[in-house]
Amino acid sequence: MDRPSYFTPAEVAAHNTAADLWVSFLGRVCDLTPLVEQHKGDDLLLPIMQCAGKDISSWFDPETKDVLRYVDPLTSCERYYTPRGRFVHVPPAGPRSDWATDIGPPWWRDGRYEVGLLSAKTRWIRVVNTLTSQEQKLQVCSEETLAEILQRYLRYNAHACSYTWKHGRATLDMSRTLSENNVLDEDHELQQLGLDPDLFSPAILLHFNDDLTEG
Template sequence: MDGPNFFTPAQVAVHNTATDLWVSFLGKVCDLTPLMRQYQGDALLLPIMEAAGQDISSWFDPDTKDVSFVDPLTSCLRYYTPRGRFVHVPPAGPRSDWAGVIGQPWWRDRRYEVGLLTAKARWIRVINTLTSQEQRLQVCSEETLAEILQRYLPYNSHACSYTWKHNGVSLDMSRTLSENNVQDDDHELDRLRLDRDLFTPAILLHFNDDLSEA
């Protein structure tokens, strides 16, 4: 697929072990598993391990994209590490065991980036009108229908052999749900105190091809 990969918070959350560790921050999703291997046994990994699978945007300044801030007591620029100092953060004072030249700190190293965190995850119901099978999917609002189809393939390997429709209108697979007028009413439902699950948009799949050719 062209363009960046988007992930839901739930997708990031499942990568929560020392041997498979993802975090998100400032809209990015990073796989820090190689970092965990490189510094295996280092106590400075503990804050990162505690945050495995979580969003750690609060650790960073959204303007500088760094972990520094102005100390309200001293007005000095220093590092903010709410869970303790972590890998690539220098000590508060001079230390003989600190290597000052580390290159790019991991939070600026693009090698760890695997994609972007969705600005809004949303639920849809995908209903196969041929078999009456229904599957609830959590998707990213930025994804096109073609990308959503990829999420659905594990439940129906012949999904490409169907026309996808909403309210009787065929969907443009190169466009997002919103661009196809599949509106996200979560905010309005919350305002009205209505159960979102009762109003999840339905996408209907209509069989239009010979499965033997798929």
């Protein structure tokens, strides 16, 4: 079974227009562009539009995976908690003749909108091409394998598959993550020492396979 795609918060944030609208919540990343197109002109889109490209986990109960609820002190009835305003697929507080009840699963439960998962921890690495001495700094997801990180790097070097990836003297297993290859994430320790983790990004060395000077 194919692994899910992981995204950094910065990648989600890049999709922040009505024509290209992503959000993240409870670890999921969803492309709501089709929803926006379907409900174009509806005021119930406004809270979603205002949070385009952002994480909206605060809208949901992490246990039920549903929109947060509260008990209305005036009516003693349970209501959806939507401080930014009611949004698409959230029913009105009272009976309404213009509200369709057969909408199917609401968008936050509809897997068709999900494009991947939000990384629980991102990290920076330096990819150094030992053949050309070019260096590229990459923000990657800690859950990604080296093969998936290679796909991120292809935009900078289309021939990256022709290189052996190493950390120090150790050849990296491309089917494993950085941590599984003993490229440890030391951000927490560096912060405790008052050091900027960005200045101590681990270096991944690319050795060209056809370079006869390499053993």
